[in-house]
Amino acid sequence: MAVTMQGREKYPLISVIVPAHNAQEYLEGCVDSILGQTYRPLEILLVNDGSKDQTAQVCQKLKGLHENIVVITMEDKGVSAARNAGLARAQGAYVTFVDMDDRIHPQLLEVLYRELTRTKSDLAGCRFFAWSRLQEWEQGVRRACAGEKEGRVFTQKEFVLQGILQNDTRCWSKLYQKELLQSVRFREGLTIGEDMLFLVDLAPHLTRAVSVDFAGYGYFQNPDGAMNRKFVPAYMDQIRCWKIAGEQLSVWAGAQGGLTQQEREEVRAVLAARLMTGILLTAGKLAELEGKERRANRPYVQDCHRQLRQCLRQGAPTVRLDRGYRWKVKVFAAFPAGYLWLYGCWKRGRK
Numbered sequence: 001m002a003v004t005m006q007g008r009e010k011y012p013l014i015s016v017i018v019p020a021h022n023a024q025e026y027l028e029g030c031v032d033s034i035l036g037q038t039y040r041p042l043e044i045l046l047v048n049d050g051s052k053d054q055t056a057q058v059c060q061k062l063k064g065l066h067e068n069i070v071v072i073t074m075e076d077k078g079v080s081a082a083r084n085a086g087l088a089r090a091q092g093a094y095v096t097f098v099d100m101d102d103r104i105h106p107q108l109l110e111v112l113y114r115e116l117t118r119t120k121s122d123l124a125g126c127r128f129f130a131w132s133r134l135q136e137w138e139q140g141v142r143r144a145c146a147g148e149k150e151g152r153v154f155t156q157k158e159f160v161l162q163g164i165l166q167n168d169t170r171c172w173s174k175l176y177q178k179e180l181l182q183s184v185r186f187r188e189g190l191t192i193g194e195d196m197l198f199l200v201d202l203a204p205h206l207t208r209a210v211s212v213d214f215a216g217y218g219y220f221q222n223p224d225g226a227m228n229r230k231f232v233p234a235y236m237d238q239i240r241c242w243k244i245a246g247e248q249l250s251v252w253a254g255a256q257g258g259l260t261q262q263e264r265e266e267v268r269a270v271l272a273a274r275l276m277t278g279i280l281l282t283a284g285k286l287a288e289l290e291g292k293e294r295r296a297n298r299p300y301v302q303d304c305h306r307q308l309r310q311c312l313r314q315g316a317p318t319v320r321l322d323r324g325y326r327w328k329v330k331v332f333a334a335f336p337a338g339y340l341w342l343y344g345c346w347k348r349g350r351k
Helices: 027-035 055-065 079-089 108-119 134-143 156-166 194-205 233-255 261-287 291-296 298-313 323-334 336-350
Strands: 014-020 042-049 069-074 094-097 123-131 152-155 174-177 208-220
Touching: 014 027, 014 079, 014 108, 027 042, 027 055, 042 055, 042 079, 055 069, 069 079, 079 094, 094 108, 108 123, 108 174, 108 208, 123 134, 134 208, 152 156, 156 194, 156 208, 156 233, 156 261, 194 233, 233 261, 233 298, 261 298, 261 323, 261 336, 291 298, 298 323, 298 336, 323 336
Parallel strands: 014 042, 014 094, 042 069, 123 208
Antiparallel strands: 094 174, 123 174, 152 208
16 A cells, blocks of 8 residues: 555545435445545544434444444435535545445545545546445455556546546545535435536536546445336436536537537537437336336326437437447337337346
C-alpha cells in the first residue's frame, strides 16, 4: 500500500452515507465492511427511509455499538431523498455512498483518498464486482488488488464522454470532495436513473476526476432489487431520466468550446442510444406481464411507443445501438403489439 494510515489523527473525516429501506437482512454486513476500512476517521450515516421491517432496530443496535454511527429516520421518500438527508447531516470533508445491500473492500476508501489527494481531483472512482453469495463476495475481495498503480485522471470533458456516456453512471464506488456537492443534490421522486442524473448535474462543477483500476466495491445482485421486479409505473423513470440527461448534456456539449464537431455528434448518438434502450427495456418489462395486467398498463405501452416514434421522427441516430437493438427499434416502432407478444413469449419460454 502507498498509504500506511499512520498518524491517523491528521487525516480528514470521510462521511459514508447508507440509505436503508427494509434492509434488515443486509445492513449489518454492509456496515461491517465499512467499519473494517483501513482508512480513519469515518462517520457512518444510516438513513432509515420509512422501513416496515426491523431496519430501525438494526440501526439503533449498530449505533449503540459504534460511536461513529449516526442514525437518521425519515418517512418513505425514496433513495434520492435519503441520500440528500445524509448529505445535509454529513460532517466530513469527503463523502461517499454505499447502498444498503452492498459491501466495500477494506482498502477502498484508503485507495480512493490516496488518489484523490495525489491528483488534486474533485472525485475518485474505481471499478466494482458483482456478487450474490457470500462465497462470491469473499472471492471478490481476495481477487481485488489495490497495489501501487496510479489512477487515470479525467478532465471534465473526458468525465462526460468517457465516463457517464460509457455507462459509468453510478454514484457509489466514488469518493467526493464535499465542496463539490454544495450546490448538487439527488433529484427526488425518481427510482431508476437518479444516480446517473446526479453525475450529470455534478459534471459542470467538476474540474478533474481520477479513476483507479481497482475492483473495490462489491455490488450485491439482489433478487428483490428494482430492476428484477415486474413492471411498475416507476420503470418509466429510466426513460424520463435519459430525456432529462439528454437535454442537459446537449446544452453542455453546445457550450463546450473544446468539443469537436465529431465529439458533439458522438454525444448526440450515444444519448439517442441510451434513450431508445431505456424505452425498449421498459417495453420489455411490460411484455413480461400477463394479458390482463398488460391491458391494464396499456397507456404505458402507448407512451413507450409514442416516445420511440418521436425519437425516430427527430432523426435520432441508431449507430450506437447494436444490431439486436436496431432490429428491436424497427419492430417495436412498426408493430408494438406484435413485438410485445413475441418478446413476452420468448421471455416466458426462458423461465
